[in-house]
Amino acid sequence: MSTNEMSKTLGPDGGGGALVVGWKANRWWIAGLIVLAVAPFLVYPIFLAKILCFALFAIAFNLLLGYVGLLSFGHAAFFGMAAYISGHVMKEWGVTPEVAILIATASMAVLGVVFGMIAIRRQGIYFAMVTLALSQMVYFLALQSEFTHGEDGIQGIPRGAFLGLVSLESSLSIYYFVAGVFVLGFLFVYRVIHSPFGQVLKSVRENEARATSLGYDTDRYKLLAFTLSATLAGLAGATKVLVFQLASLTDVTWQMSGEVVLMTLLGGVGTILGPVVGAGIVVSMHNLLAEIGSVTTIVQGLIFILCVLVFRRGVVGEVSAWLRRRRSTKKHPRAG
Amino acid sequence: MTRESLLVLRDLQTWYGESHILHGVSLDVAEGEVVTLLGRNGAGKTTTLKSIMGLARHRRGSVAFGGQETVHLSPNRIARMGIAFCPEERGIFSSLNVRENLTLPPVIRDGGMSLDEVYDLFPILLERGGSVGTKLSGGEQQMLAIARILRTGAKFLLLDEPTEGLAPVIVEQIGRIINVLKERGYTILLVEQNFRFASTVADRHYVVEHGRIVDEVSGNAVSSNREKLEAYLGV
Numbered sequence: 007m008s009t010n011e012m013s014k015t016l017g018p019d020g021g022g023g024a025l026v027v028g029w030k031a032n033r034w035w036i037a038g039l040i041v042l043a044v045a046p047f048l049v050y051p052i053f054l055a056k057i058l059c060f061a062l063f064a065i066a067f068n069l070l071l072g073y074v075g076l077l078s079f080g081h082a083a084f085f086g087m088a089a090y091i092s093g094h095v096m097k098e099w100g101v102t103p104e105v106a107i108l109i110a111t112a113s114m115a116v117l118g119v120v121f122g123m124i125a126i127r128r129q130g131i132y133f134a135m136v137t138l139a140l141s142q143m144v145y146f147l148a149l150q151s152e153f154t155h156g157e158d159g160i161q162g163i164p165r166g167a168f169l170g171l172v173s174l175e176s177s178l179s180i181y182y183f184v185a186g187v188f189v190l191g192f193l194f195v196y197r198v199i200h201s202p203f204g205q206v207l208k209s210v211r212e213n214e215a216r217a218t219s220l221g222y223d224t225d226r227y228k229l230l231a232f233t234l235s236a237t238l239a240g241l242a243g244a245t246k247v248l249v250f251q252l253a254s255l256t257d258v259t260w261q262m263s264g265e266v267v268l269m270t271l272l273g274g275v276g277t278i279l280g281p282v283v284g285a286g287i288v289v290s291m292h293n294l295l296a297e298i299g300s301v302t303t304i305v306q307g308l309i310f311i312l313c314v315l316v317f318r319r320g321v322v323g324e325v326s327a328w329l330r331r332r333r334s335t336k337k338h339p340r341a342g
Numbered sequence: 343m344t345r346e347s348l349l350v351l352r353d354l355q356t357w358y359g360e361s362h363i364l365h366g367v368s369l370d371v372a373e374g375e376v377v378t379l380l381g382r383n384g385a386g387k388t389t390t391l392k393s394i395m396g397l398a399r400h401r402r403g404s405v406a407f408g409g410q411e412t413v414h415l416s417p418n419r420i421a422r423m424g425i426a427f428c429p430e431e432r433g434i435f436s437s438l439n440v441r442e443n444l445t446l447p448p449v450i451r452d453g454g455m456s457l458d459e460v461y462d463l464f465p466i467l468l469e470r471g472g473s474v475g476t477k478l479s480g481g482e483q484q485m486l487a488i489a490r491i492l493r494t495g496a497k498f499l500l501l502d503e504p505t506e507g508l509a510p511v512i513v514e515q516i517g518r519i520i521n522v523l524k525e526r527g528y529t530i531l532l533v534e535q536n537f538r539f540a541s542t543v544a545d546r547h548y549v550v551e552h553g554r555i556v557d558e559v560s561g562n563a564v565s566s567n568r569e570k571l572e573a574y575l576g577v
Contacts, residue, residue: 202445202446205438205442205446206446208435208437208438209435209437209438209446211437212435212436212437213433213435215397215417216429216433216435218397218416218417218418218421219395219396219397219417219418219420219421219427219429220421220426220446220447220448220491220494221418221421221422221447221448221450221494222418222448223416223418224418
């Protein structure tokens with residue numbers, strides 16, 4: 007899988023962010039879609055679907071850390087709670103999967119506004135701690151309340167049929183469903199980042215005082231970004247439930263909040279493809295190391311340390327920096 | 343010539359944490375005027391601009407703009423009233439290119455320059471449009487920092503040391519731009535250490551010392567007051 011992911015690192019933004027219009031830009035989009043379409047015939051589709059769910063989660067997280075500079079340490083709350091909600095409405099109310107996802111995602115938008123209003127008042131470590139505290143409250147709710155079934159979680163959730171027509175029971179059909187959700191989420195974030203709104207977010211990240219004095223109410227922008235991020239994290243969690251047919255406490259723990267930080271940093275914070283690559287690496291690592299049990303966390307920790315020490319920009323960040331360097335050394339001898 | 347005061351500061355006091363920086367600044371700027379604040383390092387010139395803009399939060403006294411009290415407003419509200427601030431460090435965003443830096447500030451009202459007019463005034467920015475904002479030379483960054491607040495429709499500009507650290511040719515160019523802006527009816531409050539430069543562009547000068555206005559010199563009296571000014575500014 008990692009080779010598939012790597013080929014995508016050279017995608018639309020891999021070349022350094024310049025938005026090239028026309029065939030050259032579309033080429034990478036088309037390549038990406040082909041990879042998504044062909045991949046399940048080469049690799050176990052459920053595994054791929056898992057990667058895509060986590061990739062979407064990491065993309066949501068990266069929108070906040072990479073483009074607004076806010077490190078949330080409580081995104082598992084949105085991911086996990088959305089999983090519970092969509093699992094519950096699917097199993098108990100018998101709604102179709104897309105309706106369940108919509109209900110769960112919309113709920114996370116509301117939760118995102120509430121948490122955001124509290125958290126964005128502070129920056130840096132305080133912001134991280136406030137989000138952690140809020141997500142621990144959600145964890146407590148998930149542990150105690152009835153509809154989440156505490157330690158057992160919600161099990162045996164039916165995948166149902168998309169729009170009531172197309173059954174998602176087979177591995178391939180659920181994979182394509184997840185891939186569809188992923189592409190929509192990815193395109194949405196891509197649009198946000200490249201819109202004027204995205205530019206204001208970047209300016210807030212870089213110099214909030216300057217953005218304010220140019221006339222932007224930066225708190226409103228931060229709140230909106232937080233809400234979008236929470237909503238997308240919810241979308242990822244709600245989709246993941248369909249793949250595993252299980253909503254459990256794992257998804258709301260603080261470890262899950264840490265996992266998404268790791269994915270984003272490993273792949274490359276502030277790059278559009280970084281979180282996707284990071285999710286691919288982390289999920290693959292979990293799979294490969296599953297047999298050796300608890301040693302996984304040690305290996306994961308070592309990789310994280312290595313990443314921070316050797317390639318701080320993450321995989322995608324380093325690759326695109328390398329491409330940019332190569333391009334400029336190519337250009338200069340000709341010009342000079 | 344009597345003109346209505348656009349900006350009126352009365353007994354403005356500002357604190358940074360425990361330290362009391364401005365001890366009651368009072369000044370007036372009339373519409374269409376170019377006024378400089380002269381003074382040594384640490385006198386409170388920049389703080390005065392930041393207090394007008396609301397960036398120095400802990401302030402007391404009165405800052406009236408166009409007859410409206412702004413001392414309790416947040417910076418973004420003040421910016422929306424039509425005051426634009428160009429900080430000393432310029433505040434160019436390194437994650438945006440020149441064109442994006444130019445178009446980032448919101449247009450708050452009609453009457454701002456169009457992008458074409460901005461490029462007429464600063465042709466270099468058109469040439470460097472795709473470059474990363476902070477990869478420009480110091481002079482070009484200064485041009486960009488001034489240029490991007492002209493699009494917004496704000497007619498009152500606060501410029502903090504626009505000539506600092508720049509080559510004489512660039513300083514001259516910035517002087518010309520300030521004169522063009524003045525002709526177009528912009529009101530400018532300028533912080534300067536270089537009073538030779540200031541005397542070429544400004545109608546009036548205030549001298550700031552220890553957080554107070556200690557003197558006022560009109561533009562055409564600079565040469566006769568040269569010794570006095572040098573005493574204020576000399577180290």
